[in-house]
Amino acid sequence: MIRAARNAEMPQRPSVSQPKTARGEATKKAILAAAERVIGAKGYNDASIGHITSEAGVAQGTFYIYFKTKEDVFSELVLEMGRLVRHSIAEATQGIDDRLAAEKAGLQAFLEFVQAHPDLYRIVQEALFVDPEAYQAYYSAFADGYRDGLTEAALAGQISAGDPDTRAWALMGIARALGEQLVVFKSDKPIPELVASAYDLIENGIKP
Amino acid sequence: MIRAARNAEMPQRPSVSQPKTARGEATKKAILAAAERVIGAKGYNDASIGHITSEAGVAQGTFYIYFKTKEDVFSELVLEMGRLVRHSIAEATQGIDDRLAAEKAGLQAFLEFVQAHPDLYRIVQEALFVDPEAYQAYYSAFADGYRDGLTEAALAGQISAGDPDTRAWALMGIARALGEQLVVFKSDKPIPELVASAYDLIENGIKP
DNA sequence: CGCAAACATGAATACTGATTCATGTTTCAT
DNA sequence: ATGAAACATGAATCAGTATTCATGTTTGCG
Structure with a gap:
């Protein structure tokens, strides 16, 4: 058995070849698409390579x-x-300059995406257990964007002052919970209603 | 307060014998505690029965x-x-009559619990993939309590009017996101600060 | 063309780990 | 004290499946 030195110092990813021809490209895409369907439906562990390749x-x-x-x-x-x-x-x-309006449009787009790609939604959730680094990278990227946007908006006077980190996490938590309602709990509440209710809460709070 | 009349049924589980002696009781508890540690640490699939029993x-x-x-x-x-x-x-x-104050105290208690039981937190998240029914039951119980509380509070004039379902989901989403900050992203922000920031958002929103 | 690289095959390998079971030990009601 | 029920053991079973490999087929360039 070949035991090549295994270390963390490989800068590139030459472990497998990237496709060099149109045929290879198509095959890799087919496998990825099949993996999305199969893993999304059965979960990582019950999705065998055999399932994925036969689906592909x-x-x-x-x-x-x-x-x-x-x-x-x-x-x-x-x-x-x-x-x-x-x-x-x-x-x-x-092109939406007002931060609040932009966040609202962003939430709507997120929920529509999630409803259109329920498999991908589940896969990201499962990443916490299968590939924690990818999971953290995914959410950190979002959180950073949110936080920066909130900080700018506060400076521009478009929103009130407040800890942008916690706010970013809270807003992401809301988006995620509503997405889960659609995909996991199969709520049939229309997305625009969800967005409207959620943004009333986010804008005004629940104080009487 | 949480009204729990919903699951009045105790499903019998005659598949395996419940412990009949103090010794059996202790053994079962030891296995459960070991399972919590091992599954919480390694995840469901990497936690083998052998790991759990040897830990127990x-x-x-x-x-x-x-x-x-x-x-x-x-x-x-x-x-x-x-x-x-x-x-x-x-x-x-x-004994907290004001709904807003009660929710705030509840969030704080939730975050403290999560910080004290990080293994259990991960287990509930993983339930979406291992035991979806348990996952849905867990969150439905919370959502029902939240929704009823919000509805009552609105009637009592303690909070503004608004769709209680969406609000309940949103508030749970916030709690969950902050819990994840503590357990998964290992944030060292003190819980009281998290709670204060989050409840400023929940009470007043982010409008200037 | 023609041929080297890229791509594709699927049977064989190698190993893990959940569950069972025949056997032994402890508990406790009588 | 005693025997039946409860509890405990751990080696054997048994199925699944990620990964490899020796062998064939296709592609595209010179």
Whole structure:
């Protein structure tokens, strides 16, 4: 058995080859899409490589041409989710100068994304157990953006003063809870109503 | 206060014998405590029965005297977490008539509980993947209590009017996010500060 | 073309870990 | 004190499955 020195000093990721042809590209995409469906539906542990590859229509060995391990494909899905949802929100808030209005539009975009990609939502949640680093990276990226936005908005007088860290975490917690209502608890409350109620709370609080 | 008439049914579980002697009782408790530590630390899938029983100081077979399956012990832990945290909150809010003050005290109690029982916190989160029914039961019980409390408080004029379902979910989302800050992201922000910032937001919102 | 690299196959390997069971020990009501 | 029920043991079973590999097929460039 080959025992190459295993260390943490590998700068790049040459462990598996990136696809060099259109065919390889398509196959890798098919595996990723299948993994999203299968892992989203059955969970990480009950989703076997066999399930994923048969869903993708390729042989089991093909999986290891593009991914080093089962955890690897999972990590890529978490990263993909981060990219996609950030892109969705950025697009939805494009050109909105008022922070409150932007946050509202961002929440709406987030909930619509989650409803459209319930599998990705579950995968991010499961990352806390399968790939904690990816999980923390995902939420830290969001939290940093939120916090900076809140800090700027406070300076511009668009919102009241208050600890931006805690606020960022609280607002993310609200978004996540509402997303979970849609995906996990299968609430049929329309997204615009959820957003309106939540933003009334966020803007005005619940004091009489 | 939490009204608990909802689950008046005690589902019998004749699948395995309940302990009949003090000795059996102690052994079962030891296994449960070991399972909490091991599953909380390693996660459901990496926590083997062998790990749990050796941590408990009993033989592997002993596990199956008290639990039908590995999932079984996990479910009991989720139920235990629900009981304990509800008890903590009920105790902390005992005799507080003002809803806002009660919610604030409840949030503080929740965060203190979570900090004291990080393993149980992770177990409840993982229940979404290991035992979805237990997960939904856990959060539904909380949401129901929250919603009823908010509805009463609105009628009493203690808080403004607003959709109590969405508010309940949002408030739970905030509590959960702050708990995660403590346990997962290891924030060292003192709990009273977290609670103060969060309740300023909840009471007054962020409008200037 | 023609051929090297890229891609694909699926059976074989190697190992883990949940659950069972035959056997032994302790408890406690009588 | 005693025997039946309760409790405890841990080696054996048994199924699943991540990963490898030797072998074939396809692609695209010169």
